[in-house]
Amino acid sequence: MGNTLRVATWNINSLRLRLKLLGQLAAELKPDVICLQETKVPDELFPPHATTELGYEHVAYRGMKGYNGVAIFSRLPLEVLPDTPDWCGKGDCRHLAVRVATPGGPIELHDFYVPAGGDVADREANPKFGHKLDFIAEATEYFRGRQDLKRAIIVGDLNIAPLEHDVWSHKQLLDVVSHTPVETAGLTTWREAGFHDAMRHFVPDDQKLYTWWSYRNRDWKTANRGRRLDHIWVTPDLTPGLRNLTVHTEARDWPQGSDHVPVMLELAV
């Protein structure tokens, strides 16, 4: 009934290396829109036919050499939102916002790749951690300034696992970047600036939910030391339309796969 939209998000960790896997994602989940992070490809080297060959006629990307990079593939027409902030003034290709033309009206979609923050959870000792906290604070202020926002979705690798059961061991990860109290509080404050956690809408807070398993565990499935670093948030007006969530865990076993797995939300729009 009505129009449903299937929105997927995936930290692909190199677009060019995993084009075939992107095709597998498209075939298995059949998303209408795919948001990618860590594409690691400068715009001038973006594979020109990658999107149309997969059936996505509309594409937007913002990439740079070596690191970062975001891209959005869509079956529906896209319009890139101009004048989005240059977060922390770094020009580092961590955000892309588009307007997706759905039959039910436009949806504003934000694709984020939040800084990982380095290894030491101290902004004095580790500037990368400070950058992460500053990025979160800027994003919070930006969305606080848009209190009227409706029909909007935030997806991406936010590099923070906010809840106790978003990590394999809450106690053992309290000092580990991605699950420290200052980060989880910061991410929650950002989300509460106007969004609902669409993944936890489907999976209760007391159940484990992961989207990332480190490459450094040889047998990731047995160890199962995962974290929920990837997120999908929606504005409250969209919550009655939430229909289904897929965390495509089997993608962690794809040959030469990413350390993140795709997540897809289906919602009536």
Next chain:
DNA sequence: ATGGTTGAGCGTCAA
């Protein structure tokens, strides 16, 4: 406290 692995692209840096 450390190490474990991966990708970009050729130094290491970032994750």
